[in-house]
Amino acid sequence: MQPETDIDASLEITVLVSVGRHPITGRARRADQDARAVELARGVSGAEVRLLHAGGQAAESEAALRDYLGMGFDALTLVEQPEGADVLGALAEAFDASPAQLVIGGERAEQGEGSGLLPYLLAERLGWPVVSGLAAVEGVEDGVATLLQALPRGQRRRLRVRLPAIVTVDGAAPAPRQSAYGPARRGHLNAVVGSVTRDEEWVSWATQPARKRPKRLKVVKAASARDRFKAAAAKAEGGGGQVLTEVSAEEGAEAILALLKAEGVLR
Amino acid sequence: MLDTLLPILIFAVLALAALGAWRRVRLWRQGRPSPVPTLRGLAAMPRRYLVDLHHVVARDKVMSNTHVATAGGFVVAALLMVLVHGFKLAEGILGWGLLAASATMFVGSRFVARRRRDPPARLSRGPWMRLPKSLAAFSLSVFALTLPSVGLLPAGFFEGAGGWLLALSLVAVLAWGLAEMVFGMTWGGPMKHAFAGALHLAFHRRAERFGGGRSTGLKALDLDDAEAPLGVETPSDFTWNQLLGFDACVQCGRCEAACPAFAAGQPLNPKKLIQDMVVGMAGGSDAAYAGSAYPGQPLGEHRGSPHGPIVAREGKALVDAETLWSCTTCRACVEECPMMIEHVDAIVDMRRFLTLEHGNTPNKGAEVLDNLIATDNPGGFDPGARMHWAADQNLPLMADKGEAEVLLWLGDGAYDMRNQRTLRSLVKVLRAAEVDFAVLGNEERDSGDVARRLGDEATFQSLARRNIATLSQYRFQRIVTCDPHSFHVLGNEYGELGGDYAVHHHSTYIAELFDAGRLHFAPWKGGRVTYHDPCYLGRYNGEFEAPRNVLKALGIELNEMERSGSRSRCCGGGGGAPITDIPGKQRIPDMRMNDVGETGADLVAVGCPQCTAMLEGVVDATAEVRDIAELVADALVEAPAGAAQPSSNRPLAVEVA
Numbered sequence: 001m002q003p004e005t006d007i008d009a010s011l012e013i014t015v016l017v018s019v020g021r022h023p024i025t026g027r028a029r030r031a032d033q034d035a036r037a038v039e040l041a042r043g044v045s046g047a048e049v050r051l052l053h054a055g056g057q058a059a060e061s062e063a064a065l066r067d068y069l070g071m072g073f074d075a076l077t078l079v080e081q082p083e084g085a086d087v088l089g090a091l092a093e094a095f096d097a098s099p100a101q102l103v104i105g106g107e108r109a110e111q112g113e114g115s116g117l118l119p120y121l122l123a124e125r126l127g128w129p130v131v132s133g134l135a136a137v138e139g140v141e142d143g144v145a146t147l148l149q150a151l152p153r154g155q156r157r158r159l160r161v162r163l164p165a166i167v168t169v170d171g172a173a174p175a176p177r178q179s180a181y182g183p184a185r186r187g188h189l190n191a192v193v194g195s196v197t198r199d200e201e202w203v204s205w206a207t208q209p210a211r212k213r214p215k216r217l218k219v220v221k222a223a224s225a226r227d228r229f230k231a232a233a234a235k236a237e238g239g240g241g242q243v244l245t246e247v248s249a250e251e252g253a254e255a256i257l258a259l260l261k262a263e264g265v266l267r
Numbered sequence: 268m269l270d271t272l273l274p275i276l277i278f279a280v281l282a283l284a285a286l287g288a289w290r291r292v293r294l295w296r297q298g299r300p301s302p303v304p305t306l307r308g309l310a311a312m313p314r315r316y317l318v319d320l321h322h323v324v325a326r327d328k329v330m331s332n333t334h335v336a337t338a339g340g341f342v343v344a345a346l347l348m349v350l351v352h353g354f355k356l357a358e359g360i361l362g363w364g365l366l367a368a369s370a371t372m373f374v375g376s377r378f379v380a381r382r383r384r385d386p387p388a389r390l391s392r393g394p395w396m397r398l399p400k401s402l403a404a405f406s407l408s409v410f411a412l413t414l415p416s417v418g419l420l421p422a423g424f425f426e427g428a429g430g431w432l433l434a435l436s437l438v439a440v441l442a443w444g445l446a447e448m449v450f451g452m453t454w455g456g457p458m459k460h461a462f463a464g465a466l467h468l469a470f471h472r473r474a475e476r477f478g479g480g481r482s483t484g485l486k487a488l489d490l491d492d493a494e495a496p497l498g499v500e501t502p503s504d505f506t507w508n509q510l511l512g513f514d515a516c517v518q519c520g521r522c523e524a525a526c527p528a529f530a531a532g533q534p535l536n537p538k539k540l541i542q543d544m545v546v547g548m549a550g551g552s553d554a555a556y557a558g559s560a561y562p563g564q565p566l567g568e569h570r571g572s573p574h575g576p577i578v579a580r581e582g583k584a585l586v587d588a589e590t591l592w593s594c595t596t597c598r599a600c601v602e603e604c605p606m607m608i609e610h611v612d613a614i615v616d617m618r619r620f621l622t623l624e625h626g627n628t629p630n631k632g633a634e635v636l637d638n639l640i641a642t643d644n645p646g647g648f649d650p651g652a653r654m655h656w657a658a659d660q661n662l663p664l665m666a667d668k669g670e671a672e673v674l675l676w677l678g679d680g681a682y683d684m685r686n687q688r689t690l691r692s693l694v695k696v697l698r699a700a701e702v703d704f705a706v707l708g709n710e711e712r713d714s715g716d717v718a719r720r721l722g723d724e725a726t727f728q729s730l731a732r733r734n735i736a737t738l739s740q741y742r743f744q745r746i747v748t749c750d751p752h753s754f755h756v757l758g759n760e761y762g763e764l765g766g767d768y769a770v771h772h773h774s775t776y777i778a779e780l781f782d783a784g785r786l787h788f789a790p791w792k793g794g795r796v797t798y799h800d801p802c803y804l805g806r807y808n809g810e811f812e813a814p815r816n817v818l819k820a821l822g823i824e825l826n827e828m829e830r831s832g833s834r835s836r837c838c839g840g841g842g843g844a845p846i847t848d849i850p851g852k853q854r855i856p857d858m859r860m861n862d863v864g865e866t867g868a869d870l871v872a873v874g875c876p877q878c879t880a881m882l883e884g885v886v887d888a889t890a891e892v893r894d895i896a897e898l899v900a901d902a903l904v905e906a907p908a909g910a911a912q913p914s915s916n917r918p919l920a921v922e923v924a
């Protein structure tokens with residue numbers, strides 16, 4: 001990050017990229033959602049896009065990080081972190097020192113904890129708003145971004161968010177461009193030292209491959225193709241949901257709490 | 268008067284031609300260095316010209332005779348003209364020789380004129396249409412001006428007012444002829460092909476092709492050198508002898524007539540592509556090109572320069588990316604080219620830049636390359652599932668045996684249900700012949716063929732090096748495969764990376780087993796059969812006979828298609844063409860199936876998983892598509908009683924059907 005860059009010159013976008021893992025072979029690769037985040041950022045006109053990764057620089061992960069450079073970047077900032085570190089603090093510091101106005105990342109990592117919580121924790125730490133499931137950045141004017149959020153079944157919601165903000169993308173974002181070998185080979189990994197927070201809990205965890213669980217078959221009782229199509233395309237019937245409008249924060253919180261208890265999330 | 272005029276004219280034109288030659292050489296030298304044995308090349312040139320080039324030209328007998336008369340007459344006439352009229356050495360045989368040569372050339376020029384009367388679409392027009400007149404002008408004027416020198420006309424014939432007028436007009440006609448034949452040779456007229464072509468033959472990048480050899484493997488990129496360019500971005504990124512090769516093009520359009528993509532209406536014409544490279548080398552637009560354009564693309568919209576991009580990231584430059592991606596790398600153009608120009612090398616060079624630098628492989632290309640990187644197969648299947656098709660086959664694994672006589676290379680067809688039938692048949696045949704074979708199983712990876720043809724040299728080399736490392740652990744005498752693409756890559760392209768193997772196509776191996784008496788077939792009871800030559804087996808590796816011998820051993824009498832053998836038409840499945848899928852007016856496999864239909868065959872025998880897939884994909888086909896291995900497996904019978912037993916440990920019962 002170069003703090004001396006003029007903030008007003010153009011929109012600064014930082015994309016958080018991680019080392020992905022191929023679902024079949026487990027080989028390191030550019031993570032699909034992060035690559036989509038890069039593609040989304042590249043599609044914003046007039047934006048200056050930087051890549052940021054917090055992690056190690058092992059040979060295998062370097063190849064994966066170079067896949068992002070192959071999407072047309074000269075450099076990637078690498079905040080060096082040892083294996084098993086909690087990268088939250090280091091990332092927050094990186095943004096404290098940088099002029100990034102929009103931070104884009106994938107919904108969740110393809111390996112490691114993969115809890116999907118990092119964007120939220122980072123937003124909380126920085127005090128920035130967070131928007132998930134982005135389909136497009138439609139424009140930025142006077143520090144306010146117009147975002148298009150993807151909802152289930154192809155629905156879209158337009159949001160206006162004051163920058164700086166963190167947004168995440170999932171499969172609804174545009175498919176990433178091909179990574180080219182030449183730029184990937186030429187690009188630089190600019191390593192910077194970041195503060196290290198050891199994740200004590202993670203160290204004590206044991207990890208094992210997930211067991212494949214049997215899938216519940218979806219039985220569609222339909223006599224005709226038309227019925228089957230209707231069943232496939234139908235909106236899920238949400239039973240027992242309620243829409244609260246114009247309620248106070250306390251009332252809303254109570255309703256959410258009651259729902260979480262009823263669903264058994266909280267006991 | 269003539270005694271002074273003629274030498275001045277001749278030597279002036281020669282000087283201008285030398286100047287043009289120097290300019291032309293400078294155009295070629297814009298290219299990258301490529302070391303060639305200069306003197307040995309020049310010494311070999313006459314033989315390459317008179318033998319190798321003539322063999323290709325001679326596929327068209329009339330044209331070949333025309334060319335011998337015209338070109339031979341011209342070369343002799345030009346040399347003698349310098350002696351006779353330039354140095355005044357008309358005595359004795361020289362003058363008569365000049366007469367004979369110019370007369371021969373004139374006869375040739377009449378045949379050229381006949382061909383130009385109603386030229387086929389593949390021939391370029393424009394300046395080429397005036398060529399017969401220029402040839403006649405040169406040969407006639409030389410003939411007439413030489414008559415007094417040998418005494419056939421009185422020495423004073425060209426004197427007096429009428430004689431002077433006649434002499435002057437003859438000199439004017441000769442000037443026209445010399446302008447076309449000598450000046451135009453180095454300044455860019457139709458005769459340029461003679462000058463550039465001769466040097467191209469001398470400095471050819473694949474000298475192995477001359478003398479009946481074959482050189483079809485793509486040349487590797489040096490990926491260790493970070494400064495080396497990844498493919499070709501601008502015309503000057505070609506090697507200088509590639510540029511020289513483009514300049515040698517005589518625009519005969521044989522490539523165009525053979526190109527399956529052009530016939531299918533895809534935006535590719537090999538002849539136009541080579542001419543575009545010439546335009547790029549000199550700088551300018553394609554508006555002056557006088558042959559068939561890329562289907563669907565008007566002339567005059569593309570322009571380039573020696574150091575400008577060939578393919579623009581956006582908009583138009585010298586050629587569109589679709590043109591390069593239309594090629595199936597079938598090598599029909601290279602095979603047909605009398606100038607031995609290497610179209611496929613050039614196309615792959617340019618594709619390399621598009622993939623490795625632009626990251627712009629069209630349609631499913633990027634996905635296939637990602638799959639190859641992540642899963643070592645183009646379909647993105649689990650590498651651990653490679654042998655699932657053979658769960659009931661109990662195939663011996665190299666990892667268990669360590670060595671075997673034959674290593675059976677399965678190819679990515681192992682994931683394809685149609686090709687699994689072929690593989691099963693092949694295994695059955697090998698077992699019937701009691702071949703000591705083994706497979707790599709899950710250790711096998713894609714050979715890298717598709718990655719390389721899509722321009723991803725990095726992925727190709729990664730796959731190749733890992734395959735070579737795997738193969739180096741085991742001992743085997745030869746590799747047998749039913750996939751000609753793997754065959755070609757393993758046999759011709761791994762060598763540059765350190766893997767030298769004896770590779771055989773299954774048809775070759777089956778033919779060998781049959782000849783050794785290890786296979787016995789029931790007589791053929793099916794209908795009419797034709798055979799489709801896979802490009803990567805035939806043109807790439809010269810194996811035309813073995814598949815036919817196998818079919819003959821099965822008792823099949825082939826009904827050959829019009830285009831078969833080295834002129835076989837591609838199925839459309841090579842070079843990643845089904846992946847990049849550039850739209851045209853019709854599909855290449857449909858055209859090939861029409862060829863099959865014209866023979867009246869009920870069955871087309873193939874020897875390639877790609878061909879099988881492409882030809883079986885044809886709707887309403889009139890013929891069934893069967894791999895040679897399937898036909899052989901179906902025809903297997905026990906050895907007839909009393910037949911010689913080639914091996915002593917052969918069991919009495921042989922598993923059949």
